[in-house]
Amino acid sequence: MSSKKAIVSAFSSLYTDQRIEKVCHTLFENGYLIDLIGNDWKGAEKMERPYPFSRIHLQSKSLKTAYFEFNWKLFHLLKKKSDQNTILYANDLDALLPNYIIAKKLQIPLIFDSHEIFSEMPDIQGKMSQKIWRYLEKKLVPQLPLMITASNSYARWFHEKYNANPVVVQNAPRKAAYFPQDSHNNPKVILYQGYINRSRGIDKAILAMHHMEDVVLKIAGDGTERKEYEELMIKENLQNKVHFLGKLHPEDLKKITVTADAGISIEENGGASYLYSLPNKVLDYIQARVPVVMANLPEMQNIAQRFHVGEIIEDHHPERIAKTFTRILQNGKEYYSKGLEEAAEVLCWENEEKKLLEVFQRVSQ
CATH class of the missing domain: 3.40.50.2000 (Glycogen Phosphorylase B;)
Structure with missing residues (x-):
């Protein structure tokens, strides 16, 4: 046959x-x-x-x-x-x-x-x-x-x-073989990757940058709200702290992901699809051995409970998001490395x- x-x-x-x-x-x-x-x-x-x-x-x-x-x-x-x-x-x-x-x-x-x-x-x-x-x-x-x-x-x-x-x-992404253990970024890099639309917490992450020093937020992707969020960045005078990278080929995105100090996936409860999602980006960050700032939603809570891979935000208030950003950056990649390695072996x-x-x-x- x-x-x-x-x-x-x-x-x-x-x-x-x-x-x-x-x-x-x-x-x-x-x-x-x-x-x-x-x-x-x-x-x-x-x-x-x-x-x-x-x-x-x-x-x-x-x-x-x-x-x-x-x-x-x-x-x-x-x-x-x-x-x-x-x-x-x-x-x-x-x-x-x-x-x-x-x-x-x-x-x-x-x-x-x-x-x-x-x-x-x-x-x-x-x-x-x-x-x-x-x-x-x-x-x-x-x-x-x-x-x-x-x-x-x-x-x-x-x-x-x-x-x-x-x-x-x-x-989940395919297993990756090698990652730099310390990216030595100055300023530190927080990365958002994925589609740019509502209820993903992107606008809150942008506003959180008012409370951050020596840190840049990189946003990789495109989508329906990109222009609105770029205008928000300009209105808030955050051009030096927020960089829009546009839509990237997956291989080019991977090269950027591994260099980040933290990745973010802080979706809001915008309906059942987001409430119950396990965003691709969470698993991508884990496979890149990059610690993750995650939303307080069921699937991300499950990941955090199983593996020590990052931090959960308290809520979507920009100042409290910034505190979580600060905590994960102060801890550093090495602090989460064992949990990231364990998770990467399973979530592939x-x-x-x-x-x-x-x-x-x-x-x-």
Whole structure:
């Protein structure tokens, strides 16, 4: 029998989505024929992969119409590419419907990977779009026999809400071999990496810099609120203490991460998706052996209780955030090194990919 074909689709430019890259690479290395589909909305950066990939061209200018256009075009592309030897792999709710329709029509396996609780994202709270995504989630998720999600708290939420039983595959990075033990930064560097939007505590971290000396906050990433936060930085006259690095290639970002004195992941409770998240950046910092300032939310509390990898903020008041920043910088990297080493051995993709492959093996017999 020929190798199984896995068509992996996502509403994504693919360039910076490290979870999708890791999933596809693992499947490719284990003999699956990968066909990765994203889109070119807001750009299509050059990238190289050892397996085929394509980006659906979107003409839409607004995100709302882009979702509809992508799903319509994805449906027709999946219809053309899928056969009885295909496993469909849908990343997040915004790519699920066309995958579901094709899987049902052809009676082929569908695996749904919910990176987050899409219907509970802060950006759509109270909007009509939230009602649409909730309706779609309610209709489709209970009918899915194969589901993956990114945290234990997410899995519990989906089980309680829809009686689903997702397999938890955390978005951990691959093991890294070498890291400098002391970066000797002057000024010290606090790093935020990831998407720049509301409820991530970025604005509070910027304001916390009023209470810091000989420290710079570096913000690596892009997103809907970047311009607003850059304006906040200027308004507060913090240009010497806050640096926006823009969107970086994952490999370039890794080189910056290892040099930081501390990483931050101080998401606010902006709905269930953030409340129950285990942000990628937390695991990235750990793998880079960089101590972490974390929010007082369930998954990050669990990490802090299991491993001595950083500090939990009391709340999101800028002055108290600054006190936590100061504490972690005064302690230094060496103070957290044992806990970071222990966590890095456990929280790595080499452990998580085993669970991913088990799900695929169920439908590849």
